[in-house]
Amino acid sequence: MYVNGYKIQPGAKLTGANLRRANLRRANLRRANLRRADLFDADLFDADLFDANLGGANLENANLAGAKLSRANLENANLAGADLVGAKLLSAYLRRANLRRANLTGAKLTGAKLLSANLTNADLRNASLTGADLVGANLTNADLRNASLTGADLAGADLAGADLAGAKLQGAKVPDGTIRD
Numbered sequence: 001m002y003v004n005g006y007k008i009q010p011g012a013k014l015t016g017a018n019l020r021r022a023n024l025r026r027a028n029l030r031r032a033n034l035r036r037a038d039l040f041d042a043d044l045f046d047a048d049l050f051d052a053n054l055g056g057a058n059l060e061n062a063n064l065a066g067a068k069l070s071r072a073n074l075e076n077a078n079l080a081g082a083d084l085v086g087a088k089l090l091s092a093y094l095r096r097a098n099l100r101r102a103n104l105t106g107a108k109l110t111g112a113k114l115l116s117a118n119l120t121n122a123d124l125r126n127a128s129l130t131g132a133d134l135v136g137a138n139l140t141n142a143d144l145r146n147a148s149l150t151g152a153d154l155a156g157a158d159l160a161g162a163d164l165a166g167a168k169l170q171g172a173k174v175p176d177g178t179i180r181d
Contacts, residue, residue, distance in 0.1 A: 001027070 001008045003022045010030040017037045025045045029052055036056040044059075046066040053073045061081045070090040080100045084107050091111040100120045107127045116136040123143045131151045139154075141161040151171040159175060173179050 003024060004017070004019055006012070006014055006017050006019065008024065008027050008029065010028050010032065012029060012032040014037050015033050015035045017034065019042055020038050020040045022039070022042045024039075024047055025043050027044065027047045030048050030050045032049070032052045034052055034054045034057050037054070038058045039062050040058050041061045042059070043063045044067050045063050047064070048068045049072050050068050051071045052069070054077050055073045055075045057074070057077045059077055059079045059082050062079070063083045064079075064087050065083050065085040067084070067087045069092050070088050071092060072089070073093045074097050075093055075095045076097065077094070078098045079102050080098050082099070082102045084102055084104045086106045087104070088108045089112050090108055091113075092109070093113045094117050095113055095115045097114070097117045099122050100118050101122065102119070103123045104127050105123050105125045107124070109132050110128050110130045111132065112129070113133045114137050115133055116138075117134070118138045119142050120138050120140045121142065122139070124147050125143050125145045127144075127147045129147055129149050129152050132149070132153070134152055134154045134157050136156045137154070138158045139162045140158050142159075142163070144162055144164050144167050146166040147164075148168045149172045150168050152169075153173045154175055155173050157175050171179060
């Protein structure tokens with residue numbers, strides 16, 4: 001399959017590709033290199049991006065609902081306003097990623113690295129952040145109702161105005177450095 005002149009396939013070399021508003025629904029981009037690609041408002045519904053490199057990519061307002069992003073590199077990626085409902089981000093690397101206003105309802109972020117990530121006003125209801133590394137993350141006004149933060153590291157995280165009603169925090173290291181039991 002070709003989109004905007006780019007061949008869409010597993011392992012594709014798409015560094016800096018212009019895929020703005022592209023229809024990539026259910027695309028197989030496993031292990032693809034999409035570093036610094038422009039995927040603004042792209043439709044990646046249920047796409048397979050397992051182990052893909054999306055470092056520095058622009059995914060603002062992209063539809064990633066149901067996408068498979070496990071082990072993906074999303075360092076410094078812009079996911080502001082992205083739809084990640086039910087996405088799988090197991091062990092994904094999201095250091096300094098911008099997830100401001102992102103919808104992560106029911107997303108699987110078990111073991112994800114979200115160090116210094118911006119999750120301001122993000123919707124994380126019912127998300128699984130078990131064992132996630134959220135050191136220094138900005139969770140200001142984030143909705144974490146019924147989220148699982150079991151064993152998560154929230155040291156230095158900003159939780160001002162965050163809604164943690166019903167959240168599971170057993171074994172989590174909270175911002176003041178204590179561990180919840």
